[in-house]
Amino acid sequence: MPQNTPVATAPAGTPTSISQGSRTKGGIGESTLRPDGTLKVTGEFAYSSDMWHEDMLWGHTLRSTVAHAEIKSIDVSEALATPGVYAVLTYDDLPTEVKNYGLEIQDTPVLAHGKVRHHGEPVALVAADHPETARRAAAKIKIEYVELPLITDEASATAPDAVLVHEGRADHHIGHVPHPNILHRQPIVRGNADEAAERADVIVKGDYTFGMQDQAFLGPESGLAVPSEDGGVELYVATQWLHSDLRQIAPVLGLPEEKVRMTLSGVGGAFGGREDLSMQIHACLLALRTGKPVKIVYNRFESFFGHVHRHPAKLHYEHGATRDGKLTHMKCRIVLDGGAYASASPAVVGNAASLSVGPYVLDDVDIEALALYSNNPPCGAMRGFGAVQACFAYEAQMDKLAAELDMDPVEFRQLNAMEQGTLMPTGQPVDSPAPVAELLRRVKARPLPPEQQWLAAGEEADVRALPGGLSNTTHGEGVVRGVGYAVGIKNVGFSEGFDDYSTARVRMEVVGGEPVVTVHTAMAEVGQGGVTVHAQIARTELGVAQVTIRPADTQVGSAGSTSASRQTYVTGGAVKHTCENVREKVLEIGRRRFGSYHPAWATAELRLEGGKVVTDGGEVLADLVDVLESEAVDLELEWRHRPTEAFDLVTGQGNGHVQYSFAAHRAVVEVDTELGLVKVIELAVAQDVGKALNPLSVVGQIQGGTTQGLGVAVMEEIIVDPKTAKVRNPSFTDYLIPTILDTPTIPVDVLELADDHAPYGLRGVGEAPTLSSTPAVLAAIRNATGLELNRTPVRPEHLTGT
Amino acid sequence: MRVNFTVNGRQQEADDVWEGESLLYVLRERMGLPGSKNACEQGECGSCTVRLDGVPVCSCLVAAGQVEGREVVTVEGLADFAKQRAEHGCATRACGTSLQDAQQWEAGPQHSQTGEGAELSPIQQAFIDAGAVQCGFCTPGLLVAADELLERNAEPSDADIREALSGNLCRCTGYEKILDAVRLAAARQEEAV
Structure with missing residues (x-):
């Protein structure tokens, strides 16, 4: 087998420059069309999975079948002897002393070393001349595991005899966390919540659960590594941040950064799931070992193990209000499950804590957010990044308070809505428009969709417009309607002193x-x-x-x-x-x-x-x-952008954020109460975008984000078996994302109130609509059914009690 | 094994095909047609939708051997397919590609790197114009499915569009602009008649 023979020609699918003219001025504010649109509709746009090189090999990753275990032995001999196999790599083959990587904390092994900490952790790599050969050879690798006790939740993580997910932690959070199985903890204390609680006429408490959501981008992790003549490597990959990848890849390969030349290949969606590395280092290792181009393409099953997910969360909230509807105080505790490796968890904790109040005026708060290390799948970035889980809980609280006070839920929110000048719980003033009350007014003012719209087309019920859809489970019997509202706040840009x-x-x-x-x-x-x-x-x-x-x-x-x-x-x-x-x-x-x-x-x-x-x-x-x-x-x-500063580790005070983004939703749902099926009829949204540089794209972002919020309201959840910490539904057959039949009309109302600190006055758009969509749908289902529903996603059995 | 079939009007032959290989794999890896996408390999997402003898199918679920002697249209051939349909009233197997046409087939003019100037089918143009393309990974499958809908139903209702496209997942758009695109293509088709 040739070793380290360089190859030189550019692979098929190498991205090229895209030129675009314009008959109009084509500047900002116009809905100019995508310059890559034609390539994308003709099938010519090359995604990372479309890259192809003559003589290329296919890489395959062998992943752990258990969540927490010592590796007693690995035997690759049979795999290596398989015809068509060019290389099999394990931890022992890593070329340098740098064997871990990570966004903030380098705690993630490139390949497992003596131990696996979650189901699906990469253990070995195979390169072969056909993907199926690589897969079958990988199946011949024999690994002897000795299973270890599992950390699966807060109780098991902090139990007196808890095993440590990471022994000998030396990261910069270990000094301020109460237990080594807690990755990071951020308290925020402002005013005096206990004293303020004495002024409250009503106090509402709730415990909420947020399920683990997957980004489910359609283009699975993939890329092509081509060894080059100078001993370096050309890497074509789908990622969210080339230079962050580069900083993590080069030291593991033992190459200077200039010898790892990265090019962005076509990216089939991301939503946070491509912030962490997946196949990048693996493909480079195999390419450098074999001297041949190596392509790795995950299938959907592997993709569920190949990237971090949205943190599942347990949230406890207490709010008080006076009889006239003014919030007095808030206390909350947010426990995020970070899984086996750190990924972006510390930053998610900072977001969850600092945005836990929501877009409301509250001077007396006592907040704690933390992320666990556990043996569950690693969690990290996903659209909304810590703000999503909090919004689900505080918006449920707002509805409970309004109900206690016998007030309209929108009016109650408007009465407490933040505006420009309001202080965040971190003490940071909101120094640009914050039209929270106005966004709520706009979604509420919209006419409601007609009742019984399944009869709109004629005498016969159109089942496509009913819960259950084409399954033909009802013609309107047992179907009740509900309406719900929610509003949220998301930070824009990297926070807490990051040089962004x-x-x-x-x-x-x-x-x-x-x-x-x-x-x-x-x-x-x-x-x-x-x-x-x-x-x-x-x-x-x-x-x-x-x-x-x-x-x-x-x-x-x-x-x-x-x-x-x-x-x-x-x-x-x-x-x-x-x-x-x-x-x-x-x-x-x-x-x-x-x-x-x-x-x-x-x-x-x-x-x-x-x-x-x-x-x-x-x-x-x-x-x-x-x-x-x-x-x-x-x-x-x-x-x-203007600098930010870290949050104080004790008080949580600090000008941590750059900008805020606001959206409000009104959801209209119909629920088949007999079968527990939900159909979302309309999901209206209003968002302030500061300045819409491209209105067509802005509306597309808002509708897309709204739909991901809808997904985690009624269907999307990675199910992890608490007994084994294994993922039970890693496929699109068992992990459902909304289809066009599940997705309602999404009317969008775009406000443009300039933020004078930002270019053109613009406001980041992509995430805010993902926040309030979920609690609005939940509120509508509660409104329809009268159920408390403190968990998302809602499943049929939660509605039928069966 | 060897498999012979017609792809986008052109006779193709694939050698050394494993029994387990899908039509999708053969199109992407053996015929240099990566336009059809692989996103789930379970027939759940529709990203690999092609026409097989006129019928939209998930090419990941079709064994390559099943395609022997049959006609496949992929996103790469959609513009030509739609053009022929517009000119001859039919582009499916029912009217067939003449031997002469098949022999004279060649790849479309090599557009600039932008693809600008490419001749597009009405549904392709509508997807661009309506903002129905974001990451674009679902787009090829959706285009093939939407084109087939408009072929059999020139004036689809929203419920018809939703039903026809319910086998195609999109994670970026929330589907609203995809609905817009199909409505737009239908309206333009109507105007053109």
């Missing part, structure tokens, strides 16, 4: 007699439409029609993560900032060449518009073609 910057390279030159702009960033386009927006920003700032978007790669500086609703804000901000500097350079060239011809070059505010240099009065001074001639202006610059 982006880089953009922008080049302006004349090509074919036309000024064109090329934008190069490392931003991961995961479907959100960042590439569309970058072209729009370039047109607005530089007055051109034709924009080329270069593929995202590590040849340009970091763009940060496509997470936390931050990319339009931060990488968009970087593109804007770099364009502004390119414009200044272009104007300098213009002044040098033409300054003496017209005084306005020196005196007027100049803009670039329609391919020309124009004064603020609209007078044309020169064509950009004449200004630039054969010169190109090419700049790569970083841009950061």
